[in-house]
Amino acid sequence: MQASEDELRRLMIGGLDGSAVDHAALLRLLAPLLRAFCRRRCGDDEVEDLVQETLIAVHTRRSTYDRDRPFTAWLFSIARYKTIDHFRRNRRYHPMEGLEEILVAEGFEDASIARMDVEDLLEILPPKQARMIRATRIDGMTMAEAADADGISESDVKISVHRGLKTLMAKIQGGRR
Amino acid sequence: MNTDDLINSLSADVPPVRRGAVGRRIAFGLAAGALVSAGWVVLRFGVRPDLGAAMLGFPFWMKWAYTLSLSLAALFMTAQLARPDSQRLRGLWLIAIPALLLAGVGATELIRTPQTEWLAMWLGHSWKQCPWRVLGLAMPIFVGLLWSFRRLAPTRLRAAGAAAGLAAGAFAATVYCLHCPEVSAIFVLTWYTLGILLATSLGALIGPRVLRW
Numbered sequence: 001m002q003a004s005e006d007e008l009r010r011l012m013i014g015g016l017d018g019s020a021v022d023h024a025a026l027l028r029l030l031a032p033l034l035r036a037f038c039r040r041r042c043g044d045d046e047v048e049d050l051v052q053e054t055l056i057a058v059h060t061r062r063s064t065y066d067r068d069r070p071f072t073a074w075l076f077s078i079a080r081y082k083t084i085d086h087f088r089r090n091r092r093y094h095p096m097e098g099l100e101e102i103l104v105a106e107g108f109e110d111a112s113i114a115r116m117d118v119e120d121l122l123e124i125l126p127p128k129q130a131r132m133i134r135a136t137r138i139d140g141m142t143m144a145e146a147a148d149a150d151g152i153s154e155s156d157v158k159i160s161v162h163r164g165l166k167t168l169m170a171k172i173q174g175g176r177r
Numbered sequence: 178m179n180t181d182d183l184i185n186s187l188s189a190d191v192p193p194v195r196r197g198a199v200g201r202r203i204a205f206g207l208a209a210g211a212l213v214s215a216g217w218v219v220l221r222f223g224v225r226p227d228l229g230a231a232m233l234g235f236p237f238w239m240k241w242a243y244t245l246s247l248s249l250a251a252l253f254m255t256a257q258l259a260r261p262d263s264q265r266l267r268g269l270w271l272i273a274i275p276a277l278l279l280a281g282v283g284a285t286e287l288i289r290t291p292q293t294e295w296l297a298m299w300l301g302h303s304w305k306q307c308p309w310r311v312l313g314l315a316m317p318i319f320v321g322l323l324w325s326f327r328r329l330a331p332t333r334l335r336a337a338g339a340a341a342g343l344a345a346g347a348f349a350a351t352v353y354c355l356h357c358p359e360v361s362a363i364f365v366l367t368w369y370t371l372g373i374l375l376a377t378s379l380g381a382l383i384g385p386r387v388l389r390w
Binding site for chain 2: 061078
């Protein structure tokens with residue numbers, strides 16, 4: 001289970017207020033997140049080095065986090081900077097064949113933020129609608145499979161998904177205004 | 178070192194951070210540098226003898242309004258660029274306002290002055306020294322800001338260097354007003370601004386090198 005933006009942000013602010021417990025909990029949650037981030041960008045033997053450099057940067061530069069802004073955007077900005085810096089220092093010429101993987105990995109950050117967002121969004125829905133959307137739109141089940149799994153009729157699944165998506169659309173468009 | 182041990186040792190030292198810590202740190206670096214610059218002005222150039230009287234007149238406050246407002250706009254940029262997530266800069270246009278206002282004053286000045294005196298007014302008595310002195314006085318302030326940046330996290334190093342250079346140049350010009358007896362708006366608009374731009378360019382040039390972390 002991946003920690004949510006809200007959870008990470010709460011721990012970060014706790015740490016800024018002087019709570020060593022919150023700060024330690026934050027760094028522990030960040031380690032796997034950063035490991036996944038780094039693994040897509042550099043060789044296996046370098047991952048742990050890069051994770052540690054980034055954790056140190058998060059710690060020593062923590063005063064630059066603005067409590068009113070998203071935490072993950074701040075975190076990944078530091079992680080991206082540290083990754084680029086790491087490349088510059090350790091191998092000035094990055095081999096062309098690795099380039100593709102790095103470019104592909106660019107989507108990772110968006111994907112992890114998106115995953116957090118989706119989880120947050122689904123929480124506002126009634127449990128049945130959220131479950132049906134997760135089954136049919138994220139886990140890739142068909143309407144019939146989802147109906148079987150939940151022991152309800154197929155049209156009930158369709159209606160739940162439809163109503164749920166409608167609520168989400170209204171929420172997102174409302175939020176953008 | 179294994180990552181868990183690292184996390185434990187990092188978590189042993191968690192001093193509280195107050196809101197506005199970034200702004201305070203930048204202000205502190207700027208003030209420390211400015212003190213050195215002010216000392217330099219007092220000892221090397223000398224405070225203008227008529228400072229008390231000049232502070233009652235319009236030109237002195239016009240110069241201070243220009244350089245101080247430019248400093249504030251530059252510091253606002255610097256504070257944003259000191260954070261890692263600074264992709265979108267807010268208020269970049271603020272920098273243009275002091276220059277436009279001063280240009281307005283300069284235009285009025287030109288209209289009121291006969292054309293034969295324009296050149297003398299534009300060059301003043303110190304046009305050759307002015308930009309270089311502003312650039313020189315910007316150095317201690319720039320160094321002060323570099324100190325501030327040691328605990329900050331810029332990710333756009335060239336832009337951050339330029340913003341710090343602009344702030345240092347504009348504040349150096351503020352300090353230089355203690356000495357400089359020039360009164361014309363077009364003098365300030367040209368030669369002060371030239372010195373400030375030199376400091377900005379220098380900041381942009383060396384930013385990627387000196388701001389790395």
